[in-house]
Amino acid sequence: xxxxxxxxxxxxxxxxxxxxxxxxxxxxxxVTEDPAEALRRAGGCDLALGEPSLLAQVLPxxxxxxxxxxxxxxxxxxLAQGLRRDYMLTNARGVFGSLMSExxxxxxxxxxxxxxxxxxxxxxxxxxxxxxxxxxxxxIGLLGVGSIGAALARTARGFGMRVHGYTRSSRxxxxxxxxxxxxxxxAFAAELDYLVCVLPHTAATHRLxxxxxxxxxPPRAVFVNPGRGDVVDEDALADALQSGRLAGAVLDVxxxxxxxxxxxxxxxxxxxxxxxxxxxxxxxxxxxxFIDNYRRLLAGEKLKYEVDFERQY
Amino acid sequence: xxxxxxxxxxxxxxxxxxxxxxxxxxxxxxVTEDPAEALRRAGGCDLALGEPSLLAQVLPxxxxxxxxxxxxxxxxxxLAQGLRRDYMLTNARGVFGSLMSExxxxxxxxxxxxxxxxxxxxxxxxxxxxxxxxxxxxxIGLLGVGSIGAALARTARGFGMRVHGYTRSSRxxxxxxxxxxxxxxxAFAAELDYLVCVLPHTAATHRLxxxxxxxxxPPRAVFVNPGRGDVVDEDALADALQSGRLAGAVLDVxxxxxxxxxxxxxxxxxxxxxxxxxxxxxxxxxxxxFIDNYRRLLAGEKLKYEVDFERQY
Numbered sequence: 140x141x142x143x144x145x146x147x148x149x150x151x152x153x154x155x156x157x158x159x160x161x162x163x164x165x166x167x168x169x170v171t172e173d174p175a176e177a178l179r180r181a182g183g184c185d186l187a188l189g190e191p192s193l194l195a196q197v198l199p200x201x202x203x204x205x206x207x208x209x210x211x212x213x214x215x216x217x218l219a220q221g222l223r224r225d226y227m228l229t230n231a232r233g234v235f236g237s238l239m240s241e242x243x244x245x246x247x248x249x250x251x252x253x254x255x256x257x258x259x260x261x262x263x264x265x266x267x268x269x270x271x272x273x274x275x276x277x278x279i280g281l282l283g284v285g286s287i288g289a290a291l292a293r294t295a296r297g298f299g300m301r302v303h304g305y306t307r308s309s310r311x312x313x314x315x316x317x318x319x320x321x322x323x324x325x326a327f328a329a330e331l332d333y334l335v336c337v338l339p340h341t342a343a344t345h346r347l348x349x350x351x352x353x354x355x356x357p358p359r360a361v362f363v364n365p366g367r368g369d370v371v372d373e374d375a376l377a378d379a380l381q382s383g384r385l386a387g388a389v390l391d392v393x394x395x396x397x398x399x400x401x402x403x404x405x406x407x408x409x410x411x412x413x414x415x416x417x418x419x420x421x422x423x424x425x426x427x428x429f430i431d432n433y434r435r436l437l438a439g440e441k442l443k444y445e446v447d448f449e450r451q452y
Numbered sequence: 453x454x455x456x457x458x459x460x461x462x463x464x465x466x467x468x469x470x471x472x473x474x475x476x477x478x479x480x481x482x483v484t485e486d487p488a489e490a491l492r493r494a495g496g497c498d499l500a501l502g503e504p505s506l507l508a509q510v511l512p513x514x515x516x517x518x519x520x521x522x523x524x525x526x527x528x529x530x531l532a533q534g535l536r537r538d539y540m541l542t543n544a545r546g547v548f549g550s551l552m553s554e555x556x557x558x559x560x561x562x563x564x565x566x567x568x569x570x571x572x573x574x575x576x577x578x579x580x581x582x583x584x585x586x587x588x589x590x591x592i593g594l595l596g597v598g599s600i601g602a603a604l605a606r607t608a609r610g611f612g613m614r615v616h617g618y619t620r621s622s623r624x625x626x627x628x629x630x631x632x633x634x635x636x637x638x639a640f641a642a643e644l645d646y647l648v649c650v651l652p653h654t655a656a657t658h659r660l661x662x663x664x665x666x667x668x669x670p671p672r673a674v675f676v677n678p679g680r681g682d683v684v685d686e687d688a689l690a691d692a693l694q695s696g697r698l699a700g701a702v703l704d705v706x707x708x709x710x711x712x713x714x715x716x717x718x719x720x721x722x723x724x725x726x727x728x729x730x731x732x733x734x735x736x737x738x739x740x741x742f743i744d745n746y747r748r749l750l751a752g753e754k755l756k757y758e759v760d761f762e763r764q765y
Contacts, residue, residue, distance in 0.1 A: 237588050237612055245561030252558040255571060257726055264718055266710035267727045275550050297610050299550055397579035405577055413570055414580045 140166040141433075144181040146189035146197060147210055148172050152422035153188060153429075160430045164437060188429050190420075191216040198223060206436060208429045210420045212287070213367060214446055215340055224448045229432055231425050232444040235418040236290025242365050242417040243335055244294055246389045247274060250361055275299035280331040282347070283338035283366065284312050287418075291335060303327055307343065328355035333363060340367035341451035350375035353385060361387045365417030368393040377403045380410060391417040453479035454746075457494040459502035459510060460523055461485050465735035466501060466742075473743045477750060501742050503733075504529040511536060519749060521742045522759075523733045525600070526680060528653055531764055541759040542745055547737040549603025555678050555730040556648055557607055559702045560587060563674055588612035593644040595660070596651040596679065597625050600731075604648060616640055620656065641668035646676060653680035654764035663688035666698060674700045678730030681706040690716045693723060704730040 141164055145153050154170045169181045174196040181187075185203040187194055194207060195216040209217070209230045217228060249255065251272040260267035279295045281288045284304040292302045292314035304315035305327045319327035324347075328334065334356060338344045348362070348371040356362070362385060364371060373394055379385040387409040393402070396415055404410050432442045446452060454477055458466050467483045482494045487509040494500070498516040500507055507520060508529040522530070522543045530541060562568065564585035573580035592608045594601045597617040605615045605627035617628035618640045632640035637660075641647065647669060651657045661675070662685040669675070675698060677684060686707055692698040700722040706715070709728055717723050745755045759765060 238586060241561055241586055241588075241611065242565060242584075244557070245565040245567060248554055248558030249562055249567050252555060254558060254562055254567065258568060258724065260727075261718070261725045264713060266725075268729060269727075270732055271555075271729055273551060273554055275554075294610060297607060298554065400577060405574070411571065412574045412579075414573075414582075416581060416584055419583055 140164050141186050142167045142184040142203075143169070144177055144184040144187040144189070144197070144201070145170045146172070146174065146177045146181075146187065146193045147422075148190065148193075149422050150189075153210075153426055156422065156426040157188075157430060162430065162433055165433075186433075195219065195222060198226075206432075206442070208432055209446075210422075210425045212418070213339060214452075215367075217446075218448065218451055227442060228446040228448070229428075229442050229444045230446050230452075231420060231428055232286050234421075234424040234428065236287050238418040239287045239337065239365055240290050240294040242391070242413075243291055243363055244274075244298070246363060246411065247279075247333060247361075250387070277301070277332040278303060278330055279333045279335060280305065280327055281315070282334065282336040282370075284309060284315060284318075285337070287337045288312070289314065291337065303331065324352050325355040328352055328360075329357070331356055331360050333361050335363045336366045336370055338366050338370050339452035340369040343451075344370045346370070346372045348372060348376065350378070353379040356385060358384055359386050361385075361389065363389045365391040368396070373404075377407070380407050385409075387411070389413065391415055453477050454499050455480045455497040455516075456482070457490060457497040457500040457502070457510070457514070458483045459485070459487065459490045459494075459500065459506045460735075461503065461506075462735050463502075466523070466739055469735065469739040470501075470743060475743065475746055478746075499746075508532065508535060511539075519745075519755070521745055523735075523738045525731070526652060527759055527765075528680075530759075531761065537761045540755060541761070542741075542755050542757045543759050543765075544733060544738050544741055545599050545757040547734075547741065548731040549600050551731040552600045552650065552678055553603050553607040555704070555726075556604055556676055557587075557611070559676060559724065560592075560646060560674075563700070589614070590645040591616060591643055592646045592648060593618065593640055594628070595647065595649040595683075597622060597628060597631075598650070600650045601625070602627065604650065616644065637665050638668040641665055641673075642670070644669055644673050646674050648676045649679045649683055651679050651683050652765035653682040656764075657683045659683070659685045661685060661689065663691070666692040669698060671697055672699050674698075674702065676702045678704040681709070686717075690720070693720050698722075700724070702726065704728055 147153055150170045150172050171177050174193050177197045178200055182200055185205040188208045191209050191211055191214045204226045206227045212231050212235055214230050251274055253271050257267050278301045280303040281291055282305050284306045289312045292312050295302050296314045302315050303317050305319045310318045336348055353375055380388055389411045391413045392415055435442050460466055463483045463485050484490050487506050490510045491513050498518040501521045504522050504524055504527045517539045519540045525544050525548055527543050564587055566584050570580050591614045593616040594604055595618050597619045602625045605625055608615050609627045615628050616630050618632045623631045649661055660683050666688055693701055702724045704726045705728055748755050
């Protein structure tokens, strides 16, 4: 028999579908939004489902812990130095590709179709006949081609774009026209119209988007970051945006969130800020991932989306 | 031997690729942006390529006229009462689908992802965590499923939407989930999240988007019109938008263009106006259509995209 801790700001929205699934051998569920309550009540649980930042506070006090299903794609809080690694960690994958596509292509199309500028014209009562741009034939560079990057590549192809992919090693996405690895960052960036970063933050990706990479982009390029703020050298990015070496940026994530009031990004006219909302974890999407993995656990099968603590994703 | 009139505000951009194609049996090209000059010089031409509104002024004075290739999809100016119909008319098709997809999905995604609201938050220095919406699982209704509608349907499916199509008779698009015809307008509109009109303006489509159709939409629906203004009853549309029976509208076309300053649409907060720029005719797209059709003409083959004067498209 298993005992499950659900620790999330949307705990009740996870409890409902999981209870409805009537999972076998699930003896108890501790359901809370509060890490302090979890600390008091969840000591006997061997399974946990929840947000990595909350779970990180509780895991040290769960002696029976066997498996954690994170509700996020990013599990950095659980990879911090000194935290235990004696359990199986799975993250949320396969559900963010379509949300990320909507975010990224919403902003790419807003850029090409001059949506903000046309709205300003409308406010001024001006019939604006400015010729818009088009994604067709343009080049998008994807930093990271996992399940999210593959979804972006597929959507990009649908809009007639050419797709460059920069990855650690993989090269099996049918919608990527050209792959780049390792030191190929400069060749990867040359001639891109859009650079989109969906890399996880690991020791290997820390500040990967640096001055060198940004200088390799043409000045017409727009940088979009719905991934992780720590993958970017923010000083180098601000410098590229201020000097006009980069046309613009759409930033969902930052090294410090919420973005502090003193950040230069609030004041740059060619930056759009979206408050870490590019890909929200909806319980309706994530609960089925947990349910599927729970059934695999009972059956002694390999769980999906297991995180490699060494590789950090 | 043929003689071609090119009459367009971008005449030189058409002349260049056509001259470069070194078409056989093309004895002369009269190239002008000015209908008055065309009237003086083009009397001997048997072929014409250009904008329907300009060509309509010149065609009566072209006794040898055999074939007209319009640079637009909409050819209403050439279908007016009293104008000659003793020549073959082809329009521009097959090139606007991707541009229309970028326009429509740019605005659908801007609506779901709250792009304008987030920009306002940013201007106020506010870290905006409002949960965005998603196209996935939503319903789009297409008024018209020709080549443009089919491109929209394909993109909609790519974003996980359900697609309803309202057509005169066709039902062969693989990306349409359900077809509606004739009096089925109300059933077609029920439960739509988005209604997009890409119908040509004909006697049969005149004011088809009327109070009856608009009242059948749920109040969450957004109407998008990149087609023709005369297909819409603008009073009924303004009424639906003002009364809250319709969430919003994105309007590229109007009964009068440029939209007059006194139009109520300038003042409605839930309307976005885009100045008839949804699908621009780019000579780089249209010249190849002319060149292909010219070669078909020489070979005695059927031309592509012939307009039926009776059907009006």
